[in-house]
Amino acid sequence: MPLLQFDTTLSLSADDKETLAARVTDLYTDEMATTAGHVAVTIRERDPADLHLGRAVDGPLLFLDAEIRQGRPFERKRAFALETLTFVCEQFDLPEENAKVVFTEHPGEHMMGVDRVGGEWTDN
Structure with missing residues (x-):
């Protein structure tokens, strides 16, 4: 179960959050070669004093x-990151310099729900 956690100083409407979650889920399934049923997305709005980035511009x-299962090649991760950043910057008028992605990879068995435990990722 990938867990895609957004922290942002954007002020997003419920529709904006639905759009973001739906689009990033689509991008994840396309770029990471998986299905959407297990993709989890969180969106946390933060006060501007809560987030800092040394080289940020105004905005x-x-x-x-x-948080993803380990094993995917760099090219898949990079493609997902670029597609996601391009979408959020264009959709929400966010300066590119102010958007970042970090991947944390876990063994498949560290990702679980009530009905299943994840396995190792393979490129089928």
């Missing part, structure tokens, strides 16, 4: 912590 900030 809102958005950080994505992508």
